[in-house]
Amino acid sequence: MSKNFADLLEKLSQVEKKKVSVAVAQDDEVLMAVKAAKERGIADSILVGDADKIAEIAAGLGMNLADYEVIDVKDPIEASLKAVSLVHDGKADMYMKGLIDTKDFLKSVLNKEVGLRTGKPLSHVCVYEMEGVDRLLFLTDVAFVPYPSLEDKANIIRNTVEICEACGVANPKVAPLAAVEVVNPKMPATVDAAELTAMNERGEIEGCIVDGPLSFDLATVPEAAKHKGATGRKIVGDADILLFPDIHAGNILYKALVHFAKVKNGNLITGTAAPVILTSRSDSFEVKVNSLALGALVADSLKKNNK
Amino acid sequence: MSKNFADLLEKLSQVEKKKVSVAVAQDDEVLMAVKAAKERGIADSILVGDADKIAEIAAGLGMNLADYEVIDVKDPIEASLKAVSLVHDGKADMYMKGLIDTKDFLKSVLNKEVGLRTGKPLSHVCVYEMEGVDRLLFLTDVAFVPYPSLEDKANIIRNTVEICEACGVANPKVAPLAAVEVVNPKMPATVDAAELTAMNERGEIEGCIVDGPLSFDLATVPEAAKHKGATGRKIVGDADILLFPDIHAGNILYKALVHFAKVKNGNLITGTAAPVILTSRSDSFEVKVNSLALGALVADSLKKNNK
Numbered sequence A, B: 001m002s003k004n005f006a007d008l009l010e011k012l013s014q015v016e017k018k019k020v021s022v023a024v025a026q027d028d029e030v031l032m033a034v035k036a037a038k039e040r041g042i043a044d045s046i047l048v049g050d051a052d053k054i055a056e057i058a059a060g061l062g063m064n065l066a067d068y069e070v071i072d073v074k075d076p077i078e079a080s081l082k083a084v085s086l087v088h089d090g091k092a093d094m095y096m097k098g099l100i101d102t103k104d105f106l107k108s109v110l111n112k113e114v115g116l117r118t119g120k121p122l123s124h125v126c127v128y129e130m131e132g133v134d135r136l137l138f139l140t141d142v143a144f145v146p147y148p149s150l151e152d153k154a155n156i157i158r159n160t161v162e163i164c165e166a167c168g169v170a171n172p173k174v175a176p177l178a179a180v181e182v183v184n185p186k187m188p189a190t191v192d193a194a195e196l197t198a199m200n201e202r203g204e205i206e207g208c209i210v211d212g213p214l215s216f217d218l219a220t221v222p223e224a225a226k227h228k229g230a231t232g233r234k235i236v237g238d239a240d241i242l243l244f245p246d247i248h249a250g251n252i253l254y255k256a257l258v259h260f261a262k263v264k265n266g267n268l269i270t271g272t273a274a275p276v277i278l279t280s281r282s283d284s285f286e287v288k289v290n291s292l293a294l295g296a297l298v299a300d301s302l303k304k305n306n307k
Helices: A005-012 A028-039 A051-061 A076-088 A102-110 A150-166 A188-201 A216-220 A222-227 A247-260 A285-306 B005-012 B028-039 B051-061 B076-088 B102-110 B150-166 B188-201 B216-220 B222-227 B247-260 B285-306
Strands: A018-023 A043-049 A069-072 A094-097 A123-130 A137-140 A173-176 A241-243 A263-270 B018-023 B043-049 B069-072 B094-097 B123-130 B137-140 B173-176 B241-243 B263-270
Touching (some): A018 A028, A018 A076, A018 A285, A028 A043, A028 A051, A028 A285, A043 A076, A051 A069, A076 A102, A094 A102, A094 A285, A123 A150, A137 A150, A150 A173, A150 A188, A150 A263, A150 A285, A173 A188, A216 A241, A216 B247, A247 A263, A247 B216, A263 A285, B005 B285, B018 B028, B018 B285, B028 B043, B028 B094, B028 B285, B043 B051, B043 B076, B051 B069, B076 B094, B137 B150, B137 B247, B150 B173, B150 B188, B150 B241, B150 B263, B150 B285, B173 B216, B247 B263
Parallel strands (some): A043 A069, B018 B094, B043 B069, B137 B241, B173 B241
Antiparallel strands (some): A123 A137, B123 B137
């Protein structure tokens, strides 16, 4: 049972080394992360992009390119298709965005011939280690699915349960969050939360324990849950997965905790045939490295499940 | 310009002492807060409710009831109507919930004969002092208006600007929050945010500077705003008022920061003829006392504006 990023790295040290394929790799911050991942034994990499520019940035970072496979493709779209095809063909285990528009990067992920489609809907998961919480938290969806329907939410839970399992968090507790703990027909988020709970009880969402609606404190703070006298609930401040009613609630919370609480985090796109790392320039260096570690663990889990 | 609760208390020490009327006052936590407010010179109080029970709790708290006006009304509904009428008639300056259902308490607030209706819609404001932010933050609406329409949001801003002014924060900057900083027609929260900005520019929302949509970090963290290269914006990490797209986004964020950031806060219902304090059992003692201090400042401001 991994409780923090140190545990995840320990778990990662026990599996076969993984490889990341980077689309349009001539990005200083991405190369810094890839270099750290190599040095820390997290992952090797294949750098697809403009080889001249990659060499120039690598020199500035003191990176020895002999340790990396570099594939020279100048055009960004072509580079992304080449990079994703390496993952599609099993030559790399996960896929990372470099200096390319998010829209074009996602197009390569969804490409029917060389991409990573599975038929499952894509969603985003943010894995948090936060001071004051004795376990990892899996926040979803704070960045990808804007206004999830009930069915979207069920699929987001399914995607995230797989990530929990890859991280060694078995049978995670899932809290569909809302402003209140009781169903209010005038608040669709609470109705969805109750229905997700019922779907879980009927076996339609498996491998986890869903209990909602829940407020943030009842989902995450055992003392608060006890103070409010939460009885007969399956989650008493001990949720693993925090499911947000929509992207605004998720993203506002995510940004606030990154800046005003003590947090370490990594992020992945899930629902794909292999982990996809889509960090933004506003994400710190450590977030990018943590995301690579998460990706490597999830890639390992996917490989074992497909065997 | 008040930057924290110490500043608010200093400001409060310079105005005439205010009085709170408590509905169904036989509540130990509410009486503790009222006692502290008296001792700290924040406010005097009138306790309306079951006088025997009030006396019993007061004895346990070491409260000298000679310092308080007690009005014996056993029935909770009648007690709330009596308590709110004291504010309506100018015998008290603000109104506080005791041991009564929120629904019944709000009915007394909205009572046409003895209540505190103004014709304005009611909304909730939470005033935050947070480590890492050099000013007070006014969060709205995290507790009262579930899914505000564009017009509701405009009114919530107007209500909150009055609270800022009462706290000595002139011409506040208002950030309508969303997951992103650009308008996306598929995300109604961003469309509303842009429209609120336009309404402010056209003079339809006055006494403040509105700039949205904004993500939480661009609204509150100057370094993040600069790092993302926000140019041509009126808010660069220096928002005073944080307007949430709906109650879920607001409440989840509020609960998270209370538990995982370093925060002091107080809460009020606004849009009423006098401040209304509606704290819940999950609010700490200090939140209740802070709310009384806020209420006293706002009551003073309302009195001066009505003269």
